[in-house]
Amino acid sequence: MNVYEVFLKKDGREEFRHVGAIEAATEDLALVLARESYARRAEGDLLWVVRRNHVISAEEDFVAPNADKPHRHHDGAAVASRRKAARESSSHKVAESADEVTH
Amino acid sequence: MREFLLAFADDEHLMGQQHTEWIGVAPFLEEDLAFSSIGQDELGHAAMLYELVLELNGLETSDPAISDPAIDKLAFGRSSSDYRSCHLVEYSTRHWSEALVRHWIYDTFEELRWRLLIDSTMTPLASVTSKALREEAFHRRHANALLDKLLEAPEARARIAAALKVIAPMVPGLCEPVAGEAEALAEGVTTGSIADLLEPLTEAANRRFAQLIDCGLVTTGFIGGGIIGGSQTDANSSDTNPQDYSHASSGRTQRSEFFDPLMTRMREVLDYDPTAVW
Numbered sequence: 149m150n151v152y153e154v155f156l157k158k159d160g161r162e163e164f165r166h167v168g169a170i171e172a173a174t175e176d177l178a179l180v181l182a183r184e185s186y187a188r189r190a191e192g193d194l195l196w197v198v199r200r201n202h203v204i205s206a207e208e209d210f211v212a213p214n215a216d217k218p219h220r221h222h223d224g225a226a227v228a229s230r231r232k233a234a235r236e237s238s239s240h241k242v243a244e245s246a247d248e249v250t251h
Numbered sequence: 252m253r254e255f256l257l258a259f260a261d262d263e264h265l266m267g268q269q270h271t272e273w274i275g276v277a278p279f280l281e282e283d284l285a286f287s288s289i290g291q292d293e294l295g296h297a298a299m300l301y302e303l304v305l306e307l308n309g310l311e312t313s314d315p316a317i318s319d320p321a322i323d324k325l326a327f328g329r330s331s332s333d334y335r336s337c338h339l340v341e342y343s344t345r346h347w348s349e350a351l352v353r354h355w356i357y358d359t360f361e362e363l364r365w366r367l368l369i370d371s372t373m374t375p376l377a378s379v380t381s382k383a384l385r386e387e388a389f390h391r392r393h394a395n396a397l398l399d400k401l402l403e404a405p406e407a408r409a410r411i412a413a414a415l416k417v418i419a420p421m422v423p424g425l426c427e428p429v430a431g432e433a434e435a436l437a438e439g440v441t442t443g444s445i446a447d448l449l450e451p452l453t454e455a456a457n458r459r460f461a462q463l464i465d466c467g468l469v470t471t472g473f474i475g476g477g478i479i480g481g482s483q484t485d486a487n488s489s490d491t492n493p494q495d496y497s498h499a500s501s502g503r504t505q506r507s508e509f510f511d512p513l514m515t516r517m518r519e520v521l522d523y524d525p526t527a528v529w
Contacts, residue, residue: 176392
């Protein structure tokens with residue numbers, strides 16, 4: 149028996165998504181059983197099964213150092229708030245100068 | 252014509268019921284789902300065929316409030332002598348191996364049977380057929396995927412051989428037409444007799460179970476009474492079938508001993524509360 153990871157995709161939309169795993173004795177049984185276990189309500193139009201031991205995975209220690217780099221987490225919030233402040237102060241100045249003209 | 256459609260509908264109905272009875276008790280979880288899904292497909296085919304019978308009787312089937320109770324009445328409410336099922340679908344299997352062997356035989360036959368209807372002059376029947384054939388491809392692939400693997404293993408091979416000896420004698424009855432088939436042929440509703448399917452079915456079975464024939468577990472042939480045990484005794488040889496199912500031609504008018512208990516199981520809730528709303 150082998151463990152197969154199961155992926156589904158809606159035709160023309162989105163990407164293949166991992167939906168679960170299945171244990172099967174042959175590749176064809178993996179497809180047959182994955183179809184009924186994961187796509188019986190038309191959750192996808194395209195089906196992949198991949199032998200779990202064919203997935204090349206990295207060690208956790210190899211990936212972990214990237215969790216400690218907050219400077220790469222720029223969601224734009226700091227820049228956006230500075231731009232907003234700049235915008236507001238300049239429109240304030242415009243309003244003031246318009247006031248002076250009417251007088 | 253009614254009988255012709257009923258024979259197919261009844262086979263599908265009882266086969267679907269038998270397959271769905273494996274939910275929760277099939278050998279593994281994914282198989283529960285797959286096998287009872289296949290059973291649901293067969294029940295769907297039965298419902299579509301019963302609907303065609305009702306249309307023959309002039310019933311307006313576009314309103315489910317009218318057609319659903321009428322389909323139920325046809326499916327569950329006839330006297331046993333009015334059914335046209337064959338003994339293969341009435342038989343209650345004792346082992347998963349019997350259910351699997353029957354599944355392969357029935358679906359191989361069913362695909363051939365639908366192909367006789369794809370050019371039917373009865374247009375709604377031809378359109379039911381094209382839907383059913385798409386589903387049959389999965390049914391057959393499922394049965395073949397399991398058998399491909401199981402026939403490699405000696406223990407499974409012995410079990411499958413024992414199951415085949417029980418199921419094979421019922422196969423000629425599966426290919427026995429009803430009296431109404433002649434009329435269906437004359438009107439182009441079908442393009443061939445199901446009796447002619449026994450030969451291609453036998454050939455397909457001989458290819459499918461070649462490993463069993465090669466190692467002497469069974470000898471070949473459905474025609475004329477089924478697969479007979481080979482010289483080599485197998486583990487289940489004492490587990491013989493209680494009844495002789497050798498084929499006696501009756502135009503599908505005789506029910507087997509398994510029919511009444513099966514119908515009782517199917518009608519259990521209905522008998523408990525005939526007014527229940529689903």
